[in-house]
Amino acid sequence: MSVDATKDTAPAEPVGPAVEPVPGDLRMARALWPVLLASAVGLLPFTVFSTYLVPIADEAGSSVAAMGGLRGLGGLAALLVGTALAPLIDRVPKEWAAAGALVLLGLSAALGAAGNFALLAVFCLLIGASTSVLNPALTAAAADRFGTGKAAGRAATLVTATQSMTAMLAAPVIALPALFWGWQGDLFGVTVVSLLLAVVFVARRGKHREADGSEAAESTPRLGYLASFKALAAVRGAVPLLLIGFLRTAVFMGYLSYLAAFYEERFDLDAGLFAFVWTLSGAAFFVSNLLTGRITNSAEPRVGTERLLAIGLVAALVSVVGFYFTHWLPLALAMTALHAASHAIVAACVVSLIVRRCGTTLRGSALSLNAAGQSLGVFVGAALGGAGLGLAGYPGTAAAFGALVIAALGAAALVPRGTSEEGAA
16 A cells, blocks of 8 residues: 555545545556556457457468357456455455566467467466456555545546556557557567566565555455455445346346347448447447546545446446347447446446455455456356347347346345445455
Protein backbone atom coordinates (compact mmCIF):
# COMPACT_ATOMS: atom_id res chain seq x y z
CA MET A 1 0.00 0.00 0.00
CA SER A 2 1.33 3.44 -0.79
CA VAL A 3 2.06 6.10 1.75
CA ASP A 4 -1.01 8.02 0.51
CA ALA A 5 -3.36 5.07 0.94
CA THR A 6 -4.93 6.32 4.16
CA LYS A 7 -5.51 9.75 2.72
CA ASP A 8 -6.93 8.42 -0.55
CA THR A 9 -9.28 5.84 0.98
CA ALA A 10 -12.94 6.87 1.27
CA PRO A 11 -15.33 5.07 3.64
CA ALA A 12 -17.82 2.69 2.06
CA GLU A 13 -20.81 4.68 3.30
CA PRO A 14 -20.19 8.47 3.35
CA VAL A 15 -21.09 10.05 6.67
CA GLY A 16 -21.36 13.80 6.93
CA PRO A 17 -19.16 16.43 5.34
CA ALA A 18 -15.90 14.84 6.57
CA VAL A 19 -15.88 12.33 3.71
CA GLU A 20 -12.77 12.76 1.59
CA PRO A 21 -13.22 12.62 -2.17
CA VAL A 22 -12.07 9.64 -4.17
CA PRO A 23 -8.99 10.51 -6.28
CA GLY A 24 -9.70 11.41 -9.90
CA ASP A 25 -9.10 9.06 -12.80
CA LEU A 26 -6.00 10.89 -14.05
CA ARG A 27 -4.39 10.89 -10.63
CA MET A 28 -5.06 7.18 -10.27
CA ALA A 29 -3.82 6.48 -13.79
CA ARG A 30 -0.52 8.23 -13.06
CA ALA A 31 -0.05 6.14 -9.94
CA LEU A 32 -1.13 2.91 -11.61
CA TRP A 33 0.38 3.23 -15.09
CA PRO A 34 2.40 -0.04 -14.90
CA VAL A 35 -0.71 -1.90 -13.74
CA LEU A 36 -2.88 -0.44 -16.50
CA LEU A 37 -0.25 -1.12 -19.16
CA ALA A 38 0.22 -4.70 -17.95
CA SER A 39 -3.53 -5.29 -17.99
CA ALA A 40 -3.57 -4.21 -21.62
CA VAL A 41 -0.56 -6.35 -22.57
CA GLY A 42 -2.19 -9.41 -21.01
CA LEU A 43 -4.93 -9.31 -23.65
CA LEU A 44 -2.62 -9.10 -26.64
CA PRO A 45 -1.36 -12.69 -27.12
CA PHE A 46 -4.80 -14.22 -27.67
CA THR A 47 -5.83 -11.19 -29.72
CA VAL A 48 -2.90 -11.87 -32.06
CA PHE A 49 -3.83 -15.55 -32.12
CA SER A 50 -7.47 -14.82 -33.03
CA THR A 51 -6.72 -12.06 -35.52
CA TYR A 52 -4.11 -14.07 -37.45
CA LEU A 53 -5.65 -17.50 -36.99
CA VAL A 54 -5.53 -18.36 -40.70
CA PRO A 55 -1.85 -17.51 -41.34
CA ILE A 56 -0.90 -19.10 -38.01
CA ALA A 57 -2.65 -22.31 -39.06
CA ASP A 58 -0.86 -22.20 -42.42
CA GLU A 59 2.49 -21.70 -40.72
CA ALA A 60 1.87 -24.67 -38.42
CA GLY A 61 0.57 -26.87 -41.25
CA SER A 62 -2.77 -27.25 -39.50
CA SER A 63 -6.41 -26.63 -40.32
CA VAL A 64 -8.10 -23.49 -39.04
CA ALA A 65 -10.57 -25.61 -37.06
CA ALA A 66 -7.83 -27.55 -35.29
CA MET A 67 -5.83 -24.43 -34.58
CA GLY A 68 -8.86 -22.53 -33.33
CA GLY A 69 -9.67 -25.39 -30.99
CA LEU A 70 -6.39 -24.77 -29.16
CA ARG A 71 -7.91 -21.55 -27.83
CA GLY A 72 -10.08 -23.64 -25.57
CA LEU A 73 -6.96 -24.95 -23.85
CA GLY A 74 -6.30 -21.46 -22.57
CA GLY A 75 -9.75 -21.21 -21.04
CA LEU A 76 -9.37 -24.61 -19.40
CA ALA A 77 -5.96 -23.68 -17.99
CA ALA A 78 -7.31 -20.37 -16.70
CA LEU A 79 -10.17 -22.14 -14.94
CA LEU A 80 -7.99 -24.78 -13.28
CA VAL A 81 -5.01 -22.58 -12.40
CA GLY A 82 -7.14 -19.63 -11.33
CA THR A 83 -9.16 -21.77 -8.94
CA ALA A 84 -6.17 -23.70 -7.57
CA LEU A 85 -4.00 -20.63 -6.98
CA ALA A 86 -6.76 -18.29 -5.77
CA PRO A 87 -5.79 -18.38 -2.06
CA LEU A 88 -2.12 -17.91 -2.92
CA ILE A 89 -2.67 -14.54 -4.61
CA ASP A 90 -3.08 -12.96 -1.17
CA ARG A 91 -0.13 -14.80 0.38
CA VAL A 92 2.54 -13.10 -1.73
CA PRO A 93 3.00 -9.45 -2.69
CA LYS A 94 0.64 -8.73 -5.59
CA GLU A 95 3.46 -7.04 -7.54
CA TRP A 96 5.55 -10.20 -7.36
CA ALA A 97 2.63 -12.35 -8.49
CA ALA A 98 2.08 -9.97 -11.41
CA ALA A 99 5.78 -9.97 -12.27
CA GLY A 100 5.93 -13.76 -12.30
CA ALA A 101 2.82 -13.94 -14.48
CA LEU A 102 4.30 -11.37 -16.88
CA VAL A 103 7.51 -13.41 -17.22
CA LEU A 104 5.46 -16.51 -18.04
CA LEU A 105 3.32 -14.48 -20.45
CA GLY A 106 6.39 -13.16 -22.25
CA LEU A 107 8.04 -16.57 -22.55
CA SER A 108 4.76 -18.07 -23.77
CA ALA A 109 4.46 -15.43 -26.48
CA ALA A 110 8.00 -16.23 -27.64
CA LEU A 111 7.10 -19.92 -27.87
CA GLY A 112 4.01 -19.10 -29.91
CA ALA A 113 6.07 -17.06 -32.35
CA ALA A 114 7.92 -20.25 -33.34
CA GLY A 115 4.82 -21.28 -35.28
CA ASN A 116 5.05 -25.00 -34.43
CA PHE A 117 1.69 -26.69 -33.69
CA ALA A 118 2.91 -28.31 -30.47
CA LEU A 119 4.47 -25.07 -29.27
CA LEU A 120 1.29 -23.19 -30.13
CA ALA A 121 -0.64 -25.66 -27.96
CA VAL A 122 1.78 -24.94 -25.12
CA PHE A 123 1.41 -21.22 -25.89
CA CYS A 124 -2.38 -21.41 -25.41
CA LEU A 125 -2.09 -23.36 -22.18
CA LEU A 126 0.52 -21.06 -20.67
CA ILE A 127 -1.19 -17.85 -21.74
CA GLY A 128 -4.39 -19.02 -20.07
CA ALA A 129 -2.49 -19.97 -16.93
CA SER A 130 -0.50 -16.74 -16.77
CA THR A 131 -3.48 -14.44 -17.31
CA SER A 132 -5.45 -16.31 -14.63
CA VAL A 133 -2.85 -15.01 -12.17
CA LEU A 134 -1.99 -11.72 -13.87
CA ASN A 135 -5.47 -10.19 -14.08
CA PRO A 136 -6.57 -10.71 -10.46
CA ALA A 137 -3.11 -9.77 -9.18
CA LEU A 138 -3.19 -6.50 -11.13
CA THR A 139 -6.73 -5.66 -10.05
CA ALA A 140 -5.95 -6.43 -6.41
CA ALA A 141 -2.66 -4.50 -6.56
CA ALA A 142 -4.47 -1.45 -7.92
CA ALA A 143 -7.05 -1.67 -5.16
CA ASP A 144 -4.41 -2.21 -2.45
CA ARG A 145 -2.67 0.97 -3.54
CA PHE A 146 -5.75 2.93 -2.41
CA GLY A 147 -6.80 1.05 0.72
CA THR A 148 -10.10 -0.71 1.38
CA GLY A 149 -12.90 1.77 0.63
CA LYS A 150 -14.41 3.51 -2.37
CA ALA A 151 -11.03 4.57 -3.71
CA ALA A 152 -9.94 0.94 -3.84
CA GLY A 153 -13.06 -0.01 -5.77
CA ARG A 154 -12.49 2.84 -8.20
CA ALA A 155 -8.90 1.77 -8.80
CA ALA A 156 -9.98 -1.81 -9.49
CA THR A 157 -12.66 -0.76 -11.98
CA LEU A 158 -10.13 1.49 -13.71
CA VAL A 159 -8.15 -1.67 -14.48
CA THR A 160 -11.22 -3.44 -15.88
CA ALA A 161 -12.09 -0.36 -17.95
CA THR A 162 -8.59 -0.36 -19.41
CA GLN A 163 -8.98 -4.02 -20.32
CA SER A 164 -12.29 -3.37 -22.07
CA MET A 165 -10.76 -0.47 -24.00
CA THR A 166 -7.83 -2.66 -25.00
CA ALA A 167 -10.16 -5.43 -26.17
CA MET A 168 -11.88 -2.90 -28.41
CA LEU A 169 -8.70 -1.37 -29.85
CA ALA A 170 -6.26 -4.28 -29.77
CA ALA A 171 -6.99 -5.62 -33.26
CA PRO A 172 -6.11 -2.39 -35.13
CA VAL A 173 -3.23 -1.72 -32.73
CA ILE A 174 -1.56 -5.04 -33.50
CA ALA A 175 -2.53 -5.00 -37.18
CA LEU A 176 -0.46 -1.92 -38.01
CA PRO A 177 2.87 -3.19 -36.62
CA ALA A 178 2.19 -6.59 -38.18
CA LEU A 179 2.37 -4.93 -41.61
CA PHE A 180 6.11 -4.52 -40.97
CA TRP A 181 7.06 -7.58 -38.91
CA GLY A 182 4.16 -10.03 -39.20
CA TRP A 183 2.25 -11.75 -36.41
CA GLN A 184 5.47 -13.30 -35.10
CA GLY A 185 6.83 -9.81 -34.54
CA ASP A 186 3.72 -8.90 -32.57
CA LEU A 187 4.30 -11.84 -30.24
CA PHE A 188 7.98 -11.01 -29.81
CA GLY A 189 6.92 -7.44 -29.02
CA VAL A 190 4.64 -8.81 -26.29
CA THR A 191 7.62 -10.75 -24.93
CA VAL A 192 9.81 -7.66 -24.69
CA VAL A 193 7.17 -5.45 -23.09
CA SER A 194 6.10 -8.17 -20.65
CA LEU A 195 9.65 -8.76 -19.39
CA LEU A 196 10.30 -5.03 -19.04
CA LEU A 197 7.09 -4.60 -17.06
CA ALA A 198 8.08 -7.51 -14.80
CA VAL A 199 11.27 -5.64 -13.93
CA VAL A 200 9.24 -2.48 -13.23
CA PHE A 201 6.92 -4.34 -10.86
CA VAL A 202 9.80 -5.85 -8.89
CA ALA A 203 11.52 -2.46 -8.65
CA ARG A 204 8.35 -0.65 -7.60
CA ARG A 205 7.61 -3.32 -5.00
CA GLY A 206 10.98 -2.66 -3.38
CA LYS A 207 10.39 1.09 -3.48
CA HIS A 208 6.95 0.85 -1.87
CA ARG A 209 8.24 -1.57 0.74
CA GLU A 210 10.83 0.97 1.86
CA ALA A 211 8.35 3.85 1.71
CA ASP A 212 5.47 2.36 3.70
CA GLY A 213 7.27 -0.05 6.01
CA SER A 214 5.37 -3.01 4.65
CA GLU A 215 7.71 -5.47 6.36
CA ALA A 216 5.43 -5.21 9.38
CA ALA A 217 2.38 -5.81 7.23
CA GLU A 218 4.03 -8.84 5.66
CA SER A 219 4.71 -10.29 9.12
CA THR A 220 0.95 -10.50 9.73
CA PRO A 221 -0.13 -14.17 9.87
CA ARG A 222 -1.71 -15.35 6.64
CA LEU A 223 -4.68 -17.67 6.34
CA GLY A 224 -4.03 -21.24 5.30
CA TYR A 225 -5.00 -22.56 1.88
CA LEU A 226 -8.38 -24.09 2.81
CA ALA A 227 -9.00 -21.45 5.46
CA SER A 228 -8.91 -18.80 2.72
CA PHE A 229 -11.80 -20.46 0.91
CA LYS A 230 -13.78 -20.70 4.16
CA ALA A 231 -13.07 -17.09 5.06
CA LEU A 232 -14.11 -15.96 1.60
CA ALA A 233 -17.37 -17.90 1.83
CA ALA A 234 -18.08 -16.08 5.10
CA VAL A 235 -17.73 -12.61 3.53
CA ARG A 236 -21.12 -10.91 3.18
CA GLY A 237 -22.41 -11.45 -0.34
CA ALA A 238 -19.16 -12.87 -1.74
CA VAL A 239 -20.64 -16.15 -3.01
CA PRO A 240 -23.65 -14.51 -4.76
CA LEU A 241 -21.31 -11.95 -6.33
CA LEU A 242 -19.06 -14.69 -7.72
CA LEU A 243 -22.14 -16.48 -9.07
CA ILE A 244 -23.30 -13.28 -10.75
CA GLY A 245 -19.88 -12.85 -12.34
CA PHE A 246 -20.08 -16.38 -13.77
CA LEU A 247 -23.67 -16.04 -15.04
CA ARG A 248 -23.06 -12.58 -16.53
CA THR A 249 -20.05 -13.80 -18.46
CA ALA A 250 -21.96 -16.85 -19.71
CA VAL A 251 -24.69 -14.62 -21.11
CA PHE A 252 -22.45 -12.00 -22.67
CA MET A 253 -19.83 -14.29 -24.16
CA GLY A 254 -22.48 -16.70 -25.40
CA TYR A 255 -24.32 -13.78 -26.98
CA LEU A 256 -21.13 -12.55 -28.64
CA SER A 257 -20.45 -16.04 -30.00
CA TYR A 258 -23.52 -15.86 -32.23
CA LEU A 259 -23.68 -12.10 -32.80
CA ALA A 260 -22.06 -12.10 -36.24
CA ALA A 261 -24.23 -14.98 -37.43
CA PHE A 262 -27.39 -13.21 -36.27
CA TYR A 263 -26.56 -9.95 -38.06
CA GLU A 264 -25.59 -11.79 -41.24
CA GLU A 265 -28.73 -13.95 -41.30
CA ARG A 266 -31.27 -11.32 -40.30
CA PHE A 267 -29.79 -8.12 -41.74
CA ASP A 268 -27.36 -9.47 -44.38
CA LEU A 269 -24.33 -7.70 -42.88
CA ASP A 270 -21.01 -8.95 -44.19
CA ALA A 271 -17.83 -9.10 -42.12
CA GLY A 272 -16.77 -5.59 -43.09
CA LEU A 273 -20.01 -3.98 -41.96
CA PHE A 274 -20.21 -6.18 -38.89
CA ALA A 275 -16.89 -4.69 -37.72
CA PHE A 276 -18.81 -1.48 -36.99
CA VAL A 277 -21.29 -3.46 -34.87
CA TRP A 278 -18.40 -4.95 -32.91
CA THR A 279 -16.93 -1.49 -32.37
CA LEU A 280 -20.31 -0.19 -31.19
CA SER A 281 -20.58 -3.00 -28.66
CA GLY A 282 -17.01 -2.54 -27.43
CA ALA A 283 -17.35 1.23 -27.13
CA ALA A 284 -20.61 0.91 -25.18
CA PHE A 285 -19.01 -1.57 -22.78
CA PHE A 286 -15.93 0.59 -22.24
CA VAL A 287 -17.80 3.85 -21.60
CA SER A 288 -20.36 2.20 -19.34
CA ASN A 289 -17.70 0.34 -17.36
CA LEU A 290 -15.65 3.49 -16.87
CA LEU A 291 -18.63 5.62 -15.79
CA THR A 292 -20.08 2.93 -13.52
CA GLY A 293 -16.79 2.54 -11.70
CA ARG A 294 -16.72 6.29 -11.15
CA ILE A 295 -20.36 6.54 -10.02
CA THR A 296 -20.45 3.56 -7.66
CA ASN A 297 -17.17 4.48 -6.00
CA SER A 298 -17.72 8.20 -5.64
CA ALA A 299 -17.63 9.67 -2.14
CA GLU A 300 -21.37 10.32 -2.17
CA PRO A 301 -23.01 8.03 -4.76
CA ARG A 302 -26.60 8.85 -5.66
CA VAL A 303 -27.38 5.20 -6.40
CA GLY A 304 -26.21 2.35 -4.19
CA THR A 305 -23.93 -0.21 -5.81
CA GLU A 306 -26.31 -3.08 -5.07
CA ARG A 307 -29.24 -1.22 -6.62
CA LEU A 308 -27.20 -0.32 -9.69
CA LEU A 309 -26.23 -3.99 -9.98
CA ALA A 310 -29.90 -4.97 -10.11
CA ILE A 311 -30.65 -2.23 -12.65
CA GLY A 312 -27.85 -3.51 -14.89
CA LEU A 313 -29.18 -7.07 -14.73
CA VAL A 314 -32.73 -5.96 -15.59
CA ALA A 315 -31.37 -4.00 -18.57
CA ALA A 316 -29.37 -7.08 -19.62
CA LEU A 317 -32.51 -9.23 -19.47
CA VAL A 318 -34.60 -6.81 -21.52
CA SER A 319 -31.89 -6.24 -24.13
CA VAL A 320 -30.83 -9.87 -24.66
CA VAL A 321 -34.39 -11.15 -25.00
CA GLY A 322 -35.58 -8.22 -27.08
CA PHE A 323 -32.55 -8.41 -29.36
CA TYR A 324 -33.41 -11.82 -30.81
CA PHE A 325 -36.97 -10.73 -31.65
CA THR A 326 -35.85 -7.57 -33.44
CA HIS A 327 -36.26 -7.25 -37.22
CA TRP A 328 -35.37 -3.55 -37.59
CA LEU A 329 -31.65 -2.82 -37.87
CA PRO A 330 -31.57 0.48 -35.90
CA LEU A 331 -33.40 -1.18 -33.01
CA ALA A 332 -31.05 -4.16 -33.14
CA LEU A 333 -28.07 -1.80 -32.94
CA ALA A 334 -29.64 0.00 -29.98
CA MET A 335 -30.19 -3.33 -28.25
CA THR A 336 -26.57 -4.30 -28.95
CA ALA A 337 -25.31 -1.10 -27.35
CA LEU A 338 -27.69 -1.43 -24.39
CA HIS A 339 -26.72 -5.04 -23.79
CA ALA A 340 -23.01 -4.25 -23.75
CA ALA A 341 -23.56 -1.26 -21.48
CA SER A 342 -25.69 -3.27 -19.05
CA HIS A 343 -23.03 -5.98 -18.75
CA ALA A 344 -20.41 -3.32 -18.12
CA ILE A 345 -22.54 -1.98 -15.27
CA VAL A 346 -22.86 -5.43 -13.72
CA ALA A 347 -19.15 -6.21 -14.15
CA ALA A 348 -18.08 -2.92 -12.52
CA CYS A 349 -20.51 -3.38 -9.62
CA VAL A 350 -19.34 -6.94 -8.98
CA VAL A 351 -15.66 -5.95 -8.94
CA SER A 352 -16.35 -2.90 -6.75
CA LEU A 353 -18.29 -4.89 -4.18
CA ILE A 354 -15.73 -7.72 -4.11
CA VAL A 355 -12.86 -5.28 -3.59
CA ARG A 356 -14.62 -3.26 -0.90
CA ARG A 357 -16.00 -6.21 1.04
CA CYS A 358 -13.08 -8.62 0.91
CA GLY A 359 -10.40 -6.20 2.07
CA THR A 360 -6.70 -6.56 1.37
CA THR A 361 -6.44 -10.05 2.87
CA LEU A 362 -9.00 -11.78 0.64
CA ARG A 363 -9.63 -9.62 -2.42
CA GLY A 364 -6.94 -11.32 -4.50
CA SER A 365 -8.48 -14.73 -3.82
CA ALA A 366 -11.96 -13.46 -4.62
CA LEU A 367 -10.86 -11.77 -7.84
CA SER A 368 -9.02 -14.92 -8.89
CA LEU A 369 -12.14 -17.03 -8.35
CA ASN A 370 -14.18 -14.43 -10.21
CA ALA A 371 -11.81 -14.69 -13.18
CA ALA A 372 -11.96 -18.49 -13.05
CA GLY A 373 -15.75 -18.33 -13.02
CA GLN A 374 -15.64 -16.09 -16.06
CA SER A 375 -13.49 -18.62 -17.90
CA LEU A 376 -16.08 -21.29 -17.13
CA GLY A 377 -18.81 -18.89 -18.20
CA VAL A 378 -17.32 -18.58 -21.69
CA PHE A 379 -17.82 -22.30 -22.29
CA VAL A 380 -21.21 -22.55 -20.60
CA GLY A 381 -22.61 -19.53 -22.45
CA ALA A 382 -21.53 -20.74 -25.88
CA ALA A 383 -22.86 -24.25 -25.16
CA LEU A 384 -26.26 -23.14 -23.83
CA GLY A 385 -26.69 -20.55 -26.56
CA GLY A 386 -25.92 -23.15 -29.20
CA ALA A 387 -28.31 -25.63 -27.60
CA GLY A 388 -31.10 -23.07 -27.58
CA LEU A 389 -30.39 -22.14 -31.17
CA GLY A 390 -30.44 -25.76 -32.27
CA LEU A 391 -33.67 -26.58 -30.45
CA ALA A 392 -35.78 -23.49 -31.13
CA GLY A 393 -33.80 -21.03 -33.27
CA TYR A 394 -33.09 -17.56 -31.97
CA PRO A 395 -36.12 -17.60 -29.62
CA GLY A 396 -34.46 -20.61 -27.99
CA THR A 397 -31.23 -18.67 -27.63
CA ALA A 398 -33.17 -15.77 -26.09
CA ALA A 399 -34.77 -18.18 -23.63
CA ALA A 400 -31.44 -19.72 -22.64
CA PHE A 401 -29.72 -16.39 -22.04
CA GLY A 402 -32.81 -14.91 -20.39
CA ALA A 403 -32.91 -17.79 -17.92
CA LEU A 404 -29.27 -17.16 -17.00
CA VAL A 405 -29.95 -13.48 -16.35
CA ILE A 406 -32.98 -14.34 -14.21
CA ALA A 407 -30.74 -16.66 -12.18
CA ALA A 408 -28.27 -13.77 -11.78
CA LEU A 409 -31.11 -11.54 -10.55
CA GLY A 410 -31.93 -14.18 -7.97
CA ALA A 411 -28.31 -14.16 -6.83
CA ALA A 412 -28.36 -10.36 -6.70
CA ALA A 413 -31.28 -10.54 -4.26
CA LEU A 414 -28.99 -12.45 -1.91
CA VAL A 415 -26.33 -9.70 -1.88
CA PRO A 416 -26.89 -7.71 1.34
CA ARG A 417 -26.82 -3.96 1.26
CA GLY A 418 -23.53 -2.33 2.24
CA THR A 419 -22.92 -0.90 5.67
CA SER A 420 -20.46 1.53 7.13
CA GLU A 421 -18.23 -1.46 7.93
CA GLU A 422 -17.88 -2.41 4.31
CA GLY A 423 -14.29 -2.38 3.27
CA ALA A 424 -13.00 -2.59 6.79
CA ALA A 425 -11.90 -6.18 6.42
